[in-house]
Structures are given as C-alpha cells and as structure tokens.
Amino acid sequence: MNDIKVYALSTCIHCRNAKKYLDECGVKYECVHVDELTGDERKKIVQEVKERNPAVSFPTIVIKDKVIVGFHKDQIDEALKED
C-alpha cells in the first residue's frame, strides 16, 4: 500500500496530472499535499522530500526505491513495470 508516495501541492497542475495518470494506471498511492500542512508536520515532510529530491519540487513521486521528479509518464511506466 505504501509502495507509492506522491508529494504534491493542491494547486499544482503537474501534480494533478501525475495523480490522474497514476489513477489511470490503476495503482494505489499515498498523496501528501505539502502546501496544506503546517508547523512541525510540514517541516518533517519538507525534510522527507528534500532527502529524496534536493530541489524540493513538486510532484516528487516515490515508487518503491525510484524517485521521479516532475510528471514524467515514461519514468512512471518504467518504475511501475518493475513491480
């Protein structure tokens, strides 16, 4: 269940498109809208994103051990294929 994690912003179109694509692929994922977090929780998650993607940009998609920065269909396909 926690194999796929999407760090996103609620207002970001690339995040929205990436989530839509994952939905179309029929996979389950956990999504965090970082812009909706505050305080310590936000700090913790920003740190988590930074460790996976030093640019702290969105979406940052983690599929197993693969980190995909931005909405790249081909990279998502590739990472899902390795299941």
Place this chain on the structure above:
Amino acid sequence: MDAKQLYEMLKKVQEPKGYYFNKDMDMTMPLLESLLTNKERFGYMACPCRLANGEYEADKDILCPCVYREADVQEYGACFCALYVSKEFNDGTIEKQVVPERRPPEKILF
C-alpha cells in the same frame, strides 16, 4: 474576478512582452484558478506549482510571473508551471519538456 477575466487581463499585458498563455486550456485555466486560490490564501498570486512560504517578502521571487520565468521560457519554451510559454512552444516547433526547478530550495523557509 474569475479565471477567464484574469486570463483576458494578463494576456493583454504579457503577450506584448513575448509571453503567451499555454494554448492547452486544460493546463492554463486550472493554473489561473489556482493563482486565484493563492490570492485568496496568501493575499498574493504565488506560483501554484511551488511551495509558497505564505509571507510576501519570502515569496517575492515566486509571485506570478516569477523571476525564473524569463530564463525558463528562454531555455525550455515554458515556465516551470507551463502557464507562460513562448510562441514556438504553442506553435509546436520546439519539443515540450518537463522544466526542472530553478528556484533554490533554500528559499523554502516555512
């Protein structure tokens, strides 16, 4: 103001400067709506594709149009959000690609 009005208003100002709205309205309209959402949330139109700090001074670089737009449109034909693009981008004469983040992560404070 709604997204359509914002579109008309900004188009008049930005097009003469060489910045065009992405002709893909499934991108442009939601982005303009998100700019209005951020205006409501923060009091200013912070970039919807970036993590805003929520304080005007700390988000100055990502007030739309952000300071990174010029370099990104020049290099990739589109800004980070792909809201503003070059004429060539809309004409389809350059390859569309994912624009990497240019904003330094240190700018995220909160």
